[in-house]
Amino acid sequence: MKAIRVYETGGPEKLSYEDVPLPKPGPGQARIKIHAIGLNFIDIYFRTGIYKTTLPFTPGMEAAGIVDEVGEQVSDIKAGDRVAYALNMGAYAEYALVNAWQLVKLPDGIDFQMAAAVLLQGMTAHYLVFSTFPLRSGETAVVHAAAGGVGLLLVQIAKMAGARVIATAGTEEKSQLVQKAGADHVILYQQTDFEAEVKRITGGRGADVIYDSVGRSTFDKSLNCLRPRGMMVLFGQSSGLVPPVDLTILNTRGSVYVTRPSLGHYVATREELAWRANDIFQWVTDGKLKVRIDRAHPLPEAARAQRALEGRQTAGKVLLTP
Numbered sequence: 001m002k003a004i005r006v007y008e009t010g011g012p013e014k015l016s017y018e019d020v021p022l023p024k025p026g027p028g029q030a031r032i033k034i035h036a037i038g039l040n041f042i043d044i045y046f047r048t049g050i051y052k053t054t055l056p057f058t059p060g061m062e063a064a065g066i067v068d069e070v071g072e073q074v075s076d077i078k079a080g081d082r083v084a085y086a087l088n089m090g091a092y093a094e095y096a097l098v099n100a101w102q103l104v105k106l107p108d109g110i111d112f113q114m115a116a117a118v119l120l121q122g123m124t125a126h127y128l129v130f131s132t133f134p135l136r137s138g139e140t141a142v143v144h145a146a147a148g149g150v151g152l153l154l155v156q157i158a159k160m161a162g163a164r165v166i167a168t169a170g171t172e173e174k175s176q177l178v179q180k181a182g183a184d185h186v187i188l189y190q191q192t193d194f195e196a197e198v199k200r201i202t203g204g205r206g207a208d209v210i211y212d213s214v215g216r217s218t219f220d221k222s223l224n225c226l227r228p229r230g231m232m233v234l235f236g237q238s239s240g241l242v243p244p245v246d247l248t249i250l251n252t253r254g255s256v257y258v259t260r261p262s263l264g265h266y267v268a269t270r271e272e273l274a275w276r277a278n279d280i281f282q283w284v285t286d287g288k289l290k291v292r293i294d295r296a297h298p299l300p301e302a303a304r305a306q307r308a309l310e311g312r313q314t315a316g317k318v319l320l321t322p
Helices: 041-048 112-132 149-160 172-181 194-201 219-224 248-252 270-286 299-310
Strands: 002-006 015-019 029-038 062-070 082-086 095-099 140-143 164-169 185-188 207-212 226-234 257-259 293-298 317-321
Touching (some): 029 082, 029 112, 082 112, 112 149, 112 226, 112 270, 112 293, 140 149, 149 164, 149 172, 164 172, 164 194, 172 185, 185 194, 194 219, 207 219
Parallel strands (some): 140 207, 226 257
Antiparallel strands (some): 002 015, 029 062, 029 317, 062 082
């Protein structure tokens, strides 16, 4: 079979498309014939070495396809099932081994591309809104990078919770997409100081929560945008890692909170995984959650796809197809 391999960390040129042995499922595992692969920034973090893993490796944490074979001690999943999964390394391939408990069966109304486009990022938006900072009606949330894959879903789910959403975007085109997703206010951060604008919109009070996947370039100003005892939710670092922080700053900004959550800790059990995944698929099926697929590249073009994602040239989800 064909797969992408990484032998040393670095730029997109480190992604090598080559032949690898077809894996055999062990106890508790299933082998998936992959039909669609979802790109996520975590793939870039592993490729560049920001996140550590054993070399060499096949990147990719999200895919959808058909169960090809199951190992021993697997009862809920069988060959022929249409499934999707997230947070299992090795998706940039024609086949992948996945822990059976991590597989989610696809409803009839969800195709492979849609499943690979929405599962990981949809569940991320779900835990941010319902668990990390449970948004309540009338509260104000700031969503950075709102035209990205998570951002567009996060805006919609925050609006479902009844929140007022202030979003940031880089271009007028992306601003229009974010407005269509339901944001109450969109700040073009390249033209306007988002800190001053958030304070103006909130009448000086500040936001209840800031959902930030950008990191280094937004972190300091975002803290200034919080109300007293508000929460800064840093769930990514597309602009780079945030430098060490003197915790005294949390006091001077109004006894604010900072958290750095990760999806894996919010889908650590089968029950929690099923709750989030089923909500996401149901909202898509009902038309309550719109998913924008920006582009799909053949698997050999993984480097090109990652360059587009890394360079902020995308709005919505990027896919690979084996």
